[in-house]
Amino acid sequence: MENTAYSKGLEGVIADESRICKIDGTQGKLYYRGYSIEDLAAHCSYEEVAYLLLYENLPTQSELDIFSLKMRGSRDIPPPVREMMLAFPPAAHPMELLQSVMAYLSSYVRHRIEHSVNCNCRETLHQVSQLASVVATYGRFMQGKEYVPPRRDLSHGANFLYMLHGTEPDPLDGELMDKCLLLHAEHDFNASTFAARVVASTLSTCYCSISSAIGALYGSLHGGANQRVIEMAEEIGSKDNVSAWMEKALGQKRKVMGMGHREYKTKDPRANVIEKLLFTLSERKKDFRYVEILQEVERVFRAKMETAGKPLYPNVDFYSGAVYRLLGIPPILFTPIFAVGRVAGWLAHILEQRSDNRIYRPESLYRGPEPRTVVPLEKRQ
Amino acid sequence: MENTAYSKGLEGVIADESRICKIDGTQGKLYYRGYSIEDLAAHCSYEEVAYLLLYENLPTQSELDIFSLKMRGSRDIPPPVREMMLAFPPAAHPMELLQSVMAYLSSYVRHRIEHSVNCNCRETLHQVSQLASVVATYGRFMQGKEYVPPRRDLSHGANFLYMLHGTEPDPLDGELMDKCLLLHAEHDFNASTFAARVVASTLSTCYCSISSAIGALYGSLHGGANQRVIEMAEEIGSKDNVSAWMEKALGQKRKVMGMGHREYKTKDPRANVIEKLLFTLSERKKDFRYVEILQEVERVFRAKMETAGKPLYPNVDFYSGAVYRLLGIPPILFTPIFAVGRVAGWLAHILEQRSDNRIYRPESLYRGPEPRTVVPLEKRQ
Numbered sequence: 001m002e003n004t005a006y007s008k009g010l011e012g013v014i015a016d017e018s019r020i021c022k023i024d025g026t027q028g029k030l031y032y033r034g035y036s037i038e039d040l041a042a043h044c045s046y047e048e049v050a051y052l053l054l055y056e057n058l059p060t061q062s063e064l065d066i067f068s069l070k071m072r073g074s075r076d077i078p079p080p081v082r083e084m085m086l087a088f089p090p091a092a093h094p095m096e097l098l099q100s101v102m103a104y105l106s107s108y109v110r111h112r113i114e115h116s117v118n119c120n121c122r123e124t125l126h127q128v129s130q131l132a133s134v135v136a137t138y139g140r141f142m143q144g145k146e147y148v149p150p151r152r153d154l155s156h157g158a159n160f161l162y163m164l165h166g167t168e169p170d171p172l173d174g175e176l177m178d179k180c181l182l183l184h185a186e187h188d189f190n191a192s193t194f195a196a197r198v199v200a201s202t203l204s205t206c207y208c209s210i211s212s213a214i215g216a217l218y219g220s221l222h223g224g225a226n227q228r229v230i231e232m233a234e235e236i237g238s239k240d241n242v243s244a245w246m247e248k249a250l251g252q253k254r255k256v257m258g259m260g261h262r263e264y265k266t267k268d269p270r271a272n273v274i275e276k277l278l279f280t281l282s283e284r285k286k287d288f289r290y291v292e293i294l295q296e297v298e299r300v301f302r303a304k305m306e307t308a309g310k311p312l313y314p315n316v317d318f319y320s321g322a323v324y325r326l327l328g329i330p331p332i333l334f335t336p337i338f339a340v341g342r343v344a345g346w347l348a349h350i351l352e353q354r355s356d357n358r359i360y361r362p363e364s365l366y367r368g369p370e371p372r373t374v375v376p377l378e379k380r381q
Numbered sequence: 382m383e384n385t386a387y388s389k390g391l392e393g394v395i396a397d398e399s400r401i402c403k404i405d406g407t408q409g410k411l412y413y414r415g416y417s418i419e420d421l422a423a424h425c426s427y428e429e430v431a432y433l434l435l436y437e438n439l440p441t442q443s444e445l446d447i448f449s450l451k452m453r454g455s456r457d458i459p460p461p462v463r464e465m466m467l468a469f470p471p472a473a474h475p476m477e478l479l480q481s482v483m484a485y486l487s488s489y490v491r492h493r494i495e496h497s498v499n500c501n502c503r504e505t506l507h508q509v510s511q512l513a514s515v516v517a518t519y520g521r522f523m524q525g526k527e528y529v530p531p532r533r534d535l536s537h538g539a540n541f542l543y544m545l546h547g548t549e550p551d552p553l554d555g556e557l558m559d560k561c562l563l564l565h566a567e568h569d570f571n572a573s574t575f576a577a578r579v580v581a582s583t584l585s586t587c588y589c590s591i592s593s594a595i596g597a598l599y600g601s602l603h604g605g606a607n608q609r610v611i612e613m614a615e616e617i618g619s620k621d622n623v624s625a626w627m628e629k630a631l632g633q634k635r636k637v638m639g640m641g642h643r644e645y646k647t648k649d650p651r652a653n654v655i656e657k658l659l660f661t662l663s664e665r666k667k668d669f670r671y672v673e674i675l676q677e678v679e680r681v682f683r684a685k686m687e688t689a690g691k692p693l694y695p696n697v698d699f700y701s702g703a704v705y706r707l708l709g710i711p712p713i714l715f716t717p718i719f720a721v722g723r724v725a726g727w728l729a730h731i732l733e734q735r736s737d738n739r740i741y742r743p744e745s746l747y748r749g750p751e752p753r754t755v756v757p758l759e760k761r762q
Contacts, residue, residue: 004395005395006394006395006396006397006398008397008739009582009739009740009741009742010391010394010396010741010742010743011739011742011743012744013387013391013394013743013744014385014386014387014743014744014745014746015387015391015743015744015745016387016389016745016746017387017745017746017747017748018745018746018747018748018749019747019748019749019750020745020749021745021747021749022747022749031752033749033750034749034750034751034752034753035752035753035754035755036752039754039755040755042755043755043757043758044755044758048758056749058755058756058758058761059761060758060761060762061758061759061761064758080468080470083468084465084468087461087464087465088485089461092487095589096484096485096487096586096588096589097484099484099487099589099592099593100481100482100484100485100487100592101481103477103478103480103481103484103592103596104469104477104481106473106477106480106481188744188745189742189743189744189745190742191579191580191582191583191740191741191742192583194579194741194742194743195576195579195580195593198572198575198576198579198597199572199576199593199596199597199600200600201390201572201600201602202572202573202597202598202599202600202601202602202603202604203600203601203602203603204596204597204599204600204603205477205599207477208476208477208480208596208599209596211480211481211484211592211593211596212480212576212580212592212593212596212597215484215580215585215589215590215592215593216579216580216583216585216593217583218583218585218586218589219580219581219582219583219584219585219740220583220584221582221583221584221740222583222584222585222740223583262742358389358390358392359390359572359600359602359603360390360391360572360575361390361391361392361570361571361572361575361643362391362392362394362395362396362570362575363393363394363395363396363569363570364395364396364397364398364399364401364402364569364570365395365397365398365399366398366399366400366402366403367398367399367400368399368400368401368402368403368414368415368437369400369414369415370415371412371415371416371417372415372416373416373420374416374420374421374423374424374425374439375439376424377424377425377429377439377440377441377442377445378442380439380440380441380442381441
């Protein structure tokens with residue numbers, strides 16, 4: 001007898017083994033290679049975390065020196081890629097540009113396509129480095145500004161702000177940007193990472209697999225929420241308006257953005273860390289607009305949901321947009337910045353997939369017509 | 382207790398329901414929307430099959446007239462896209478170019494991103510039409526030749542040959558090309574189609590989903606075999622060399638290309654149809670090189686495998702490359718041509734995914750380190 005049981009969206013279905021990420025949705029904990037993200041955010045840079053994801057352990061100082069040198073040496077965008085970016089239609093979304101540029105880079109930078117776990121993607125780190133440069137440069141080009149060549153003395157996050165703004169960021173701003181990127185670096189078999197693994201399972205290139213992951217992150221059910229949280233905060237305007245706004249929004253069955261996550265039964269642990277970062281940043285910038293509105297939205301919304309017996313908590317997108325906004329970043333770049341952080345995780349998953357590969361080829365449950373015969377065109381009605 | 386059973390590559394796991402394609406691997410039958418591919422290849426054009434895949438039924442004459450008009454009206458490639466193709470590095474593989482161009486097109490042609498089953502992708506048919514034009518045009522550019530504007534009076538297959546060669550093809554050649562494309566149009570949840578569905582499940586655009594599918598088809602475990610069959614045939618050189626070549630190849634444990642398929646326990650039904658097309662074409666061109674060599678390879682290889690108790694049969698890639706070669710197509714275009722055919726199936730699956738969507742988010746079985754504490758950088762050894 002045919003088996004017809006299945007789980008929509010593969011929810012709860014194990015797709016493969018993995019040594020990279022553990023999510024404890026009940027306790028609200030997230031670990032990269034065994035380290036909690038609170039611990040990593042407190043003590044590590046994005047480069048250390050990228051190393052951890054790719055090599056399974058945190059680097060020693062000398063390992064980090066070599067790794068940073070490679071990563072920083074890969075930041076510059078070759079002129080033809082900049083030309084291609086400039087030729088992009090102004091109405092394009094930067095995620096479309098990113099997906100296109102990543103596949104373009106596959107053929108541009110000098111790299112061997114080895115289709116193996118030993119491919120030199122982990123050596124050149126072009127994807128991880130250049131994704132940040134492409135997003136920052138897009139941010140400049142969209143404002144009609146010139147390309148800013150990267151600097152090697154800055155952290156990954158600080159150099160991103162430098163290439164975007166054209167001025168050296170305040171060191172604390174640079175560090176904050178770096179922390180936000182590492183908090184987004186990895187999250188197990190989410191849709192974009194899973195897409196990267198499916199493509200990698202055919203033995204396609206790292207670039208082409210990452211390009212495909214970007215296509216998935218672009219979707220409004222996946223990477224698009226951080227931009228919409230900030231639009232919501234701006235619509236609300238001030239802390240005092242929150243209760244009235246919420247009454248109206250819930251009455252109209254509008255979705256409150258940045259709330260809820262399939263994996264967590266608690267507040268997303270990343271949201272806790274980013275909330276603290278946002279508070280520190282707001283103090284430093286003497287600008288409490290966003291943090292006050294968002295904390296009030298969280299308080300009012302959670303109380304309402306708990307009363308209704310349907311508890312829902314902030315996810316990673318809830319406070320991150322406000323941080324980016326206070327760092328002077330335009331909202332159209334928020335989803336691309338998610339990709340800038342996540343690319344290290346994608347690459348780790350691509351390499352893991354190749355290390356013990358089987359091509360993904362699930363079954364469908366056929367519900368279409370029974371066999372039938374073609375009626376010639378002239379006799380069809 | 383935690384469930385730790387899983388199936389690598391999701392083999393045998395149902396990922397979703399589908400009304401598009403049925404594969405009967407035991408009987409060696411393949412149906413699109415209930416019609417066997419033998420029946421479709423005998424009576425239908427690529428445009429009729431694309432209509433069938435997208436609208437669930439074969440078109441009447443008046444429905445086909447409207448559909449063809451739209452599809453043929455979308456064939457031209459806008460000048461900036463041609464510029465972008467020309468700027469591609471000559472060493473790039475055309476599959477990298479295709480993946481990049483598809484995401485680029487997402488932002489170029491005028492289309493609304495509706496993220497819904499009613500998006501106008503099915504109306505404009507840009508992806509289906511332009512993929513063929515991009516591949517033909519790449520074929521010209523790689524030979525240093527000019528762009529050939531499309532013609533509206535030719536079938537999808539004939540126009541492809543026209544845009545590639547710059548001369549109107551023999552009508553029988555055009556028809557044959559058209560049949561080959563429809564034979565590749567759909568094959569259920571293979572890796573590229575599954576990648577397209579995963580990306581579409583985030584509500585990303587049709588273009589970005591198709592771009593991701595191209596990334597998967599590029600992989601050497603998926604779309605790359607047809608090119609390698611023809612390289613094998615050319616290495617063998619003549620029918621008389623087959624037995625000796627086979628002894629040596631099997632002795633060296635070399636893989637015989639174009640043989641075997643996870644889904645079929647018989648000869649791939651598409652291989653049967655394409656073998657007949659190849660024979661007809663060989664007669665017409667008075668060139669029996671390839672068909673003689675390949676039929677002999679099939680005969681000798683199948684006999685050996687049956688004797689060894691490990692029967693293996695030709696798949697879709699075994700005879701298709703020889704057809705393309707006799708139509709004057711360079712082997713580097715064989716995998717891209719697979720995409721030109723398959724894109725109608727990808728689009729049908731993307732629309733089906735959206736019609737009853739749940740984002741793909743499977744689980745991993747965590748096998749990594751237990752929770753551990755970050756040792757500060759300066760103390761790591």
